[in-house]
Amino acid sequence: MEYCTLGRTGWKVSEISFGSWAIGGTWGEVDDSESLAALRRAVELGVNFFDTADVYGDGRSERLLARLKRECGEEIHIATKAGRRLDHQYAEGYNRANLEEFVGRSLKNLETDCIDLLQLHCPPTEVFYMPEVFGILDDMVQQGKLRYYGVSVEKVEEGLKALEYPNVQTIQVIFNIFRQRPADLLFEQAKKHQVGILARVPLSSGMLTGKFKKDSAFSKDDHRAFNREGAAFDRGETFSGVDYETGLQAVEELKQICPKDMSMAQFALRWILMFDAVSCAIPGAKRPSQAEENIAAANMPALSKETMQQTRAIYEKYIRPLVHQYW
Template structure:
């Protein structure tokens, strides 16, 4: 496992870390025992950073991580998110009363005295232009409720605005073989400010595993069945906003470029780690075998330039027209 510095926190976190959305829900059926086994396998492989949110399974994901923390002697860092419990999810809801209540609930779920890292959970665009919201987070740090804070964003423009706030330690943003735009400007600006980057949706909702087909079926509660056009939340969260059929064709082109000795999943994850600005990628895993495949990618050698060039070519041909200008 590789370790990289997260922002200005002083933490060294695993370059491949654990995204806990899938073990909470909206990714099809979840078995708690298997989820727990996947978490422990990640620990065994050197993972020390886990990302969750209060809405993943309405707290299930947080509670599983709280239990994991009690079961290990290893130092682990847990990042969670707040904001998406708002109904409706509007700018005005990002106020002191609500944010404080969300933090208290997450502290209880995680069985912690202070949250390691709290992230605003893809708030509406106007929130990034409200210094008072970030002032509330500063006060929560001063009160000892959170150690550090960051943001999870949908768009590059939001990320660029967020890092203007001096205490933002991290930005979580979709970055993968199907989403290249963050590397154009945002990475450079984040590095200048020593802001950590968490690459989320690293496998494009599973498309980049190469295990999906045109006739693949998804459970009714799986967002890959009900959010392809953004019916429930931002379209970019599902398959990175790429049309499913187009994505399958692009995956076949990527399969031809995949270096010998690694799976397509590992190729996709190792590709992300080629960008030094990225602190960590956070693939999910519902079973130990998935954790094994995902996290072993950190031990693979750097990708050769022809493979990197092939990824760029596939993106330019199949994906750029679909997503580049949107997010």
């Protein structure tokens, strides 16, 4: 495993880390024993950073990570998120009373007195123009409830605005072969501010594994079945906002340039690691075998300049018109 310094925290985090949305819920059926096996295998292979949220399975993934941390002591860092427990998203909901309630619940789920890293969970854009919200987080750091805080964003604009707040340590953003815009400006600015970048949805909801077909079916409780048009939350979270048929077309061309010694998932993850502003990618895994495949990408050789150019050409041909200016 390779490690990268996460912003100004001083932490050395695994370049391939672990996103725990899938083991919480809305990705189809999951089994806690299998999820724990995947988490343990990740630790065995050198993963030391885990990302979760209070709404993933209504705290389910936080509780699984608390159990994992009990087993392996202080060797791992757990980042969680707050804000999506609001009945509906509105800027005024990010007030002291609500944030204290959300943080208190996560402290209990994670079985800790201090959260390693708290991230605002894709709040409305207006929140990034409300310095009082970041002041509340500063107070929580002073109170010892948080070690550090950051933000999870939908839009590049939000990430750029977040950089104006001096104690923001990390920005979590969708970044993958289908969502390349963050590399245009956000990454450069994040490096200047020494802010870590967490690349989420790195496999574009599984599309970039190359395993889906036109007739692939998803269960009713899987967001890939019910959120393609944004019915439940931002549509950019599902297949990166790319319509299913176009995604399949682009993946077929990507398969033609995928290095022979890599799976498509490993190719997609290795592509992300070619950007030095990225602290880590956070793919999910519901089984140990998925964790193993993902983690192996960290030790694979760099992609060639030609492959990077070909990947960009496929993005320009199929994907850019659909997503580039939206997020």
